[in-house]
Amino acid sequence: MTDKVYLVDDEPDLRRALERLLQAEGFKVESHASALDFLARLPAEADGCVVMDLAMPGLDGLEAQQRLVTAATRWPIVFLTGHGDIRSSVQAMKAGAIDFLTKPVKAGELLAAVRAGAAQVREAAELRQRFASLTPREREVMRHVIAGRLNKMIAMDLGTTEQTIKVHRSRVMEKLGIRSVAALVSVAQRLGVTPTGTAS
Amino acid sequence: MSVACLVLGGIHAHVWLRRREAIVTRANLAFAVLALSVALMGVLELQMFRAASVEEFKRLLFWYHFPVWSGFAAVVAFTHFYLDAGRLWLGLTGIGLRTVALIVGALTGGAMNYQRIEALGTFDLLGDPVVMVVEASPSPVLLLSQSALLLLALFLADATRQLWRRGDRVRALTISGGLLLYVGVNSALAIASYWGFLRLPLIGIVFFVPMVFVMAAYLGIDLLRGAELKQDLQESERRLSLAADAADAGLWSLDAVSGRFWATPRAYAIFDIPVRPDVAVDDLLAVIHPHDRRRVERVLQSAREEDGVSNLDYRIRDRSGGIRWVSSRGSSYAGREVGSRIISGVVMDISARKQAEDERALQRVELEHLARVNTLAELSGTLAHEINQPLATIMSNTEAAQRLLASPRPDLDELRSIMADILAADERADAVVKRLRAMLRRGPAMREPLELDALVAGVLDFMAGELRRRGVAPRIELGAPGARLWGDRVSLEQVLINLINNACDALAVRDAGMRRLVLRTRQEGAELCVEVCDNGAGLKAGAEEIFAPFFTTKTEGLGMGLAISRSIVQAHEGRISVRNDPAGGTVFELRFPAHRPAQGLVEAR
Numbered sequence: 001m002t003d004k005v006y007l008v009d010d011e012p013d014l015r016r017a018l019e020r021l022l023q024a025e026g027f028k029v030e031s032h033a034s035a036l037d038f039l040a041r042l043p044a045e046a047d048g049c050v051v052m053d054l055a056m057p058g059l060d061g062l063e064a065q066q067r068l069v070t071a072a073t074r075w076p077i078v079f080l081t082g083h084g085d086i087r088s089s090v091q092a093m094k095a096g097a098i099d100f101l102t103k104p105v106k107a108g109e110l111l112a113a114v115r116a117g118a119a120q121v122r123e124a125a126e127l128r129q130r131f132a133s134l135t136p137r138e139r140e141v142m143r144h145v146i147a148g149r150l151n152k153m154i155a156m157d158l159g160t161t162e163q164t165i166k167v168h169r170s171r172v173m174e175k176l177g178i179r180s181v182a183a184l185v186s187v188a189q190r191l192g193v194t195p196t197g198t199a200s
Numbered sequence: 201m202s203v204a205c206l207v208l209g210g211i212h213a214h215v216w217l218r219r220r221e222a223i224v225t226r227a228n229l230a231f232a233v234l235a236l237s238v239a240l241m242g243v244l245e246l247q248m249f250r251a252a253s254v255e256e257f258k259r260l261l262f263w264y265h266f267p268v269w270s271g272f273a274a275v276v277a278f279t280h281f282y283l284d285a286g287r288l289w290l291g292l293t294g295i296g297l298r299t300v301a302l303i304v305g306a307l308t309g310g311a312m313n314y315q316r317i318e319a320l321g322t323f324d325l326l327g328d329p330v331v332m333v334v335e336a337s338p339s340p341v342l343l344l345s346q347s348a349l350l351l352l353a354l355f356l357a358d359a360t361r362q363l364w365r366r367g368d369r370v371r372a373l374t375i376s377g378g379l380l381l382y383v384g385v386n387s388a389l390a391i392a393s394y395w396g397f398l399r400l401p402l403i404g405i406v407f408f409v410p411m412v413f414v415m416a417a418y419l420g421i422d423l424l425r426g427a428e429l430k431q432d433l434q435e436s437e438r439r440l441s442l443a444a445d446a447a448d449a450g451l452w453s454l455d456a457v458s459g460r461f462w463a464t465p466r467a468y469a470i471f472d473i474p475v476r477p478d479v480a481v482d483d484l485l486a487v488i489h490p491h492d493r494r495r496v497e498r499v500l501q502s503a504r505e506e507d508g509v510s511n512l513d514y515r516i517r518d519r520s521g522g523i524r525w526v527s528s529r530g531s532s533y534a535g536r537e538v539g540s541r542i543i544s545g546v547v548m549d550i551s552a553r554k555q556a557e558d559e560r561a562l563q564r565v566e567l568e569h570l571a572r573v574n575t576l577a578e579l580s581g582t583l584a585h586e587i588n589q590p591l592a593t594i595m596s597n598t599e600a601a602q603r604l605l606a607s608p609r610p611d612l613d614e615l616r617s618i619m620a621d622i623l624a625a626d627e628r629a630d631a632v633v634k635r636l637r638a639m640l641r642r643g644p645a646m647r648e649p650l651e652l653d654a655l656v657a658g659v660l661d662f663m664a665g666e667l668r669r670r671g672v673a674p675r676i677e678l679g680a681p682g683a684r685l686w687g688d689r690v691s692l693e694q695v696l697i698n699l700i701n702n703a704c705d706a707l708a709v710r711d712a713g714m715r716r717l718v719l720r721t722r723q724e725g726a727e728l729c730v731e732v733c734d735n736g737a738g739l740k741a742g743a744e745e746i747f748a749p750f751f752t753t754k755t756e757g758l759g760m761g762l763a764i765s766r767s768i769v770q771a772h773e774g775r776i777s778v779r780n781d782p783a784g785g786t787v788f789e790l791r792f793p794a795h796r797p798a799q800g801l802v803e804a805r
Contacts, residue, residue, distance in 0.1 A: 010668070011589055013625055017596035020618065024603035055585075057668050058712070082585045104592035107599035 003118035004048030007031045008038045008064070009080065010056045014103075018051065018110075025111055027118075035064035046073040046124060049098070049117025051110070054081035054088060062088060065095050074124065074190060076117035080105060124190060130176050131191050138175070139193070141168040145181060146188045147195035204409070208416045209235030227282035230274045231415055237271035238408045249330035254317050257331065261314075262306065269302050271408065272352060275379055278415065279359050283376055285366075286359030294351035301345035314339055333393075349387040356380040374414055382411050444546065453544030454481065455535065456504045470526060470549050472518040489515035489523060503532035503543045513550065525554035561644070564767065569642040571764045572694050576639060578701065582666040586632045589665075590625035597622050635662060638690050645688035645771070649795050652685055652721050652728050653678040659696040660719055670704045671712040679722035680729075686795040687772045695765040695776075699732040699788050702761065706736030706786060728792045735785040739778060746778065 005027045009015045012033070019029045028048075032038035035052065036059050050068070054061035061079055068075045079092050079100045089100040098120070099113035134142065144154040151169065155162045178184055188195070213232035244264040251257035276291035314337065322329040356379050363372035386408075441464055444451050450467025454460070461479040468475045471487055481500070488496050492514035499510050509531040516524050530545030576583065601618045604610045660676055667674050685692075700717065707715040720731040745751055749763040769776045774792035781787050 011593075013593045013621060013628075014589060014596065016621065017593045017600060017618075020600035020614070021596050021603070024600050024607075055669065057671055082588050083581070103588055104595040107596065107603075 002026060002028045003115075003121065004028045004030065005114055005118075006038060006048050006050045006052075008033075008035055008050065008056070008061075009053040010034060011053070021107055021110070022051075022114065025114075027114065035059040035061065039064060039067055042068075044073075045128070046075045046121060048121060049114050050075050050077045051114060052077060052079055054079050054092075062091055062095075065092060065097065069095055073192065074120075076120040078110070078113040078117055127176070127187060127191060131193075133175050134172060138168050138172050140196075141165060142172045142184070142188065143193060143196045145169060145172070146185045146193070147197055149196070203239070204413075206236065206239045208412060209233075209239065227278055228419060230277035230281055231412075231419055234271055234274035234278060234408075234415070235412050237267040237274060238412050240267035241271065241408070249328075249332075251320065251331045254320055257320055257333070258317060265302055265305060269298055272298050272348070275352065275383070276355065279356065279376060279379070282415075282419075283359055283363060283368075283371060285362040285376065286355045290351055290355035290358060294348045294355060297344055297348035297351065301341050301348060304344070305339070305341045308339070308341070346387070346391060349383065349390075353380060353383055353387065356383060371418070375418060378411055378414055382408065448548065450547045451544070452547060453542055456532070456541040456543055457535075457539060467547055470516075470524075470547050472516065487516050487518070489517055491515070499530075500543070503530065504541060507531075507533050513554075524549055524551040526550065564771075565642065565644055567760070568691060568694065568764055568768065571698075571760050572639045572690075575694065575697055575701065575761070576636065579666055579697075582669055583632065583636065585669070586665045587629050590629035590632075593625040594622050594629075597625070632662075635693075639694070641690070645691055647686055647688055649684045650687055650689055650692065652680050652683050652730065652792075655689065655692060656696065656719055656721055656730060659693050659700070662693075663697060663700050667700075667704065667717065670707070670715070672704055672707055672715040672717050674717045674719065677718065677720045679720065683721075683723045683728050684795040685728050685772070685792045687792070688768075691768045692772070695768050695790070696730070696732070698761045698765050702788075703732060703734035703736065703786070706734050706738075709737045710735065723794060726794050728794050730790040730792075732788045732790075733781060733785060735781070735783070737786075738780045738784060739786050747776070 003026075005022050007015060007018055007022070007029055008031075009018070010033055015031055015033070019031055022029045030048070032041075035056055038050075038052075039059070052061045052064060059067075061081075065077055065079075068077065074096065077092075077097045079089075079097055080103055081088070081100065082103050092100050098117050099109075101109055101113065131139075140158070141154060144157065149157075151162045151165045155165045158165070173179065173184065176184070176187055178187060209232045213229070213236075241264065244260055244267065248257055248260045248264065251260060273295050276286075276295055279286050280288055280291065314333070317333055320331050320333060323332045324330075356376050360372050360376040360380055363369070363376055441451060444464060445466060448466070450464050450470045452461070452463035452467045454462075459480055461481070461484070463471070463479075465475065471484060473479060473483055473487060485493055485497065496512060496514055499512055502508065503510065509529070511527070511529050513525060513527045516526050518524060526547055527550045528545055528547045530543055532541060532543040534540070535542045597618045601615055604615055604618075657676060657678065660674055664674070696719075700719075703717050704715075707717070714735070716735045718731070718733040720733065722729050739746065741751070747762050747766045749760060751762070766776050769790055769792075772792055774790060777789050777791075779787050779789070
C-alpha cells in the first residue's frame with residue numbers, strides 16, 4: 001500500500017512542485033488550495049500525513065491544526081512556512097506537529113518528515129486493526145484499566161470475578177502487543193479510547 | 201504764393217529725405233509733391249495770363265497739365281498716407297484715368313482738353329487784364345480727365361466719411377472735407393469754363409493754396425508733437441530703466457533685420473559681454489550654454505517671423521567659466537521702419553532662485569526616496585515571501601527533476617513541464633527584484649509616457665501577495681484602455697502602493713472575508729482618473745488634514761505617505777482628493793492630464 005500525503009498550500013506553483021517531488025518519491029498526493037477545502041473533505045480516519053503551509057488566507061495552518069486535533073483521529077502534520085517565527089513553531093510542535101520546515105525546503109528534510117508521518121499513520125492503522133480485534137467485554141475492561149482501577153474493583157463493577165478480569169486484561173495486552181499499563185494508556189490516548197468515568 | 205508753396209514743399213521734402221525709411225514720412229513726401237505742383241501751377245498760370253499768342257498759350261497749357269497731374273496724385277497719396285482713409289482703388293483709378301488723359305492730350309496736338317483754341321481774350325482780374333481762352337472747342341479727352349476728377353471727389357468723400365465715423369471729425373472737416381470742397385469747386389469752375397458756360401481764366405492756384413496751408417499746418421503740428429513725444433519717450437525710458445535697475449533687470453532690444461543691438465548696462469553685465477556699439481546676435485548666442493543655444497535660436501527665429509511674447513530660461517557661460525541661469529521675457533513687433541522687426545525684452549539673473557529650486561528638488565527626491573524605503577520596509581514580510589516563494593518552487597521542482605532523472609525511464613513530458621515552471625518562477629522572482637531595485641534607487645524623476653491601465657494592473661500584481669496576506673480581496677476595473685499619462689513610473693507606483701497600503705490598514709476593522717478593495721481607471725475628456733476604494737472604516741479626519749505632513753493614525757507610520765503622494769501627484773500636474781463612500785469606506789481619487797503625443801517633443805523648460 002502506498003503512503004498518502006495531503007498537501008495544503010495556496011501557492012499553485014509551489015504546490016505543483018511539491019506534488020511532483022512527493023510523487024517522485026512514491027507518495028500518493030492529494031492537493032488542496034486551502035485549509036477549509038481540506039477540512040471539508042476530511043476522511044474519518046487519518047490515512048495520510050498532512051503537509052501544510054502555515055500562512056494561508058482564510059484559515060491559516062495553526063487554526064487548521066486546532067481543528068484537526070479535535071478530530072477523532074490524530075493527524076500527523078508537517079508545517080511549511082516562509083519565515084519561521086519561534087512562537088508559531090512552538091505552538092505547532094506543542095500541538096503535535098511532526099516538523100516545522102522553512103521554505104525553500106530541502107527535499108531531504110521534507111521527505112524525512114513526511115516518512116515519519118507516514119510511519120505514524122501506518123502504526124496507527126495497525127493499532128486500530130488490533131483494537132478492532134478486541135471483544136466488547138475486553139474494550140470495557142480496557143477502559144477500566146486505563147482509568148487506573150484495580151482488578152478487584154473492575155470485577156465488582158462488572159459483576160464478575162477478579163480472575164476473569166485478569167484473563168481479559170492479559171488478552172487486551174496481548175492483542176494490542178503491549179506489556180505495561182503505561183503503554184496501554186498511551187495507546188488508548190492515540191486510539192481515542194477514553195477511560196471509564198469520563199464522558200466519551 | 202508759389203514761393204510760399206515752394207518753401208513749405210521744400211521743408212517737407214527735407215523731412216522725407218532725412219527719414220526716408222519711415223512710413224509716416226511718406227505723407228511729407230506727398231505734401232511736398234503737392235506743394236511743388238501747386239507752385240508750378242501758379243507759375244504757369246501767371247505765364248498764361250501774359251501769353252502773347254495762341255501758340256504760346258497752347259505750349260504753356262501743355263506743361264500746365266503735368267503739375268496738375270502730379271498734384272492730383274499727391275492729393276490721393278496724402279489722403280492715403282496721412283489720413284489713412286478713403287478706398288484706395290477709387291484714388292488709383294482716378295490717377296489712372298488722369299494719366300490716360302495726359303498721354304492722349306499730349307499725343308493729340310498738345311492742346312490737352314481743347315480740340316482747338318480759336319481765340320484768346322482778356323479778362324479783368326482784380327483790375328489787371330489777363331489772357332484767357334474765349335473761343336475753343338472741347339476735346340473728348342476732357343470727358344476722361346473730368347471723370348478722373350469725379351473719382352477723386354468720390355475718393356475724398358469716402359475718406360471724409362471714414363474719418364467722420366472714426367471720430368476724427370476735425371481732420372475730416374478741415375483736411376479731407378477741405379480737399380473735397382476745393383477739388384469740387386475747382387472742378388465745377390473748370391468744367392463750366394471748358395464747356396463755355398463761364399468765362400474765367402485758369403486760376404487753380406487760388407483754390408489750392410489755402411489747402412496747402414491747412415495741410416502744412418497739420419504736418420507742422422505733427423512735427424512739433426513728434427518732438428514732444430520724443431521728450432516724453434525719453435522720460436518714460438528713464439523711468440523704465442530706473443524700474444528695471446531697481447528690479448535688477450536688464451533691458452535689451454534687437455533689430456531683427458539690421459541686427460542692431462541695444463541694451464542697458466545691467467543687461468550687458470548679465471550677458472557678460474563687453475559694452476560695444478557693434479554687438480551682433482552671434483556674440484549673444486556665443487555666451488549661451490551650448491545645451492540651451494538651439495532652444496534660444498528657435499525662439500529668436502519665431503520672433504523674427506511673427507509678433508509674439510515668449511518666456512525663456514537658459515544658462516549663460518560667463519567669461520570666468522561660471523554658469524549662470526538667466527530668465528528672459530521678450531516680445532517682437534513690427535518696427536517703425538519699413539519691413540523692420542524689433543525684438544526687445546527684459547533679462548534677469550535667476551541663478552540664486554534656480555539654485556534654491558534645485559536644492560528643493562533634491563530634497564524632494566530624498567524625501568520621496570525615504571518614503572519609498574519606508575513603504576518597502578512595511579512590506580518587507582510580503583516582499584520576502586514574494587522572492588522566497590519562487591525560490592522554493594525552483595528548488596522543489598529541481599529536486600523533483602533530479603529524482604525523475606534517476607528513474608530508469610524518466611517521464612520527459614513531466615521534465616519539460618518542470619523546466620517551464622522553473623523558468624516562470626525565475627521570471628517572477630526577477631520581476632520582484634527589478635521592481636525593488638527601481639524603488640530603492642535614488643534619483644531624479646524620469647518622465648515617459650505611461651499606459652495608465654498597465655501601471656495600475658502592475659501595482660496590483662505587485663501588491664497581490666500583501667493583499668492576500670492581509671485577507672483583502674481586490675477587484676480591478678480598467679476603463680481607460682490605451683490612455684497614457686506623462687510621468688515617472690516609480691513615483692506614480694509609489695503613490696498607488698501607498699494608497700493600497702492605507703486601504704489595507706483601513707480594512708483591518710472588517711472581518712477577514714469582508715475586506716474589499718477596488719481599483720478603477722477611466723478617462724474623462726482630457727483627464728485620466730484613478731480611484732482607490734475600500735469598504736473600511738472611512739475617514740474621520742478632514743481631507744486637508746490627512747494630506748498634511750506628519751499626520752498619521754498608525755502607531756508606526758511616519759505620517760509622510762499622503763503628503764508625499766500629493767506632492768508627487770502635483771508634480772505630475774495632477775490632483776488627489778479623498779471622500780467617504782456613502783456606502784461605507786473611503787475613495788481616493790487621482791486625476792492627471794492625459795498625455796498628448798506631441799507633448800513628448802517639447803523639452804521641459
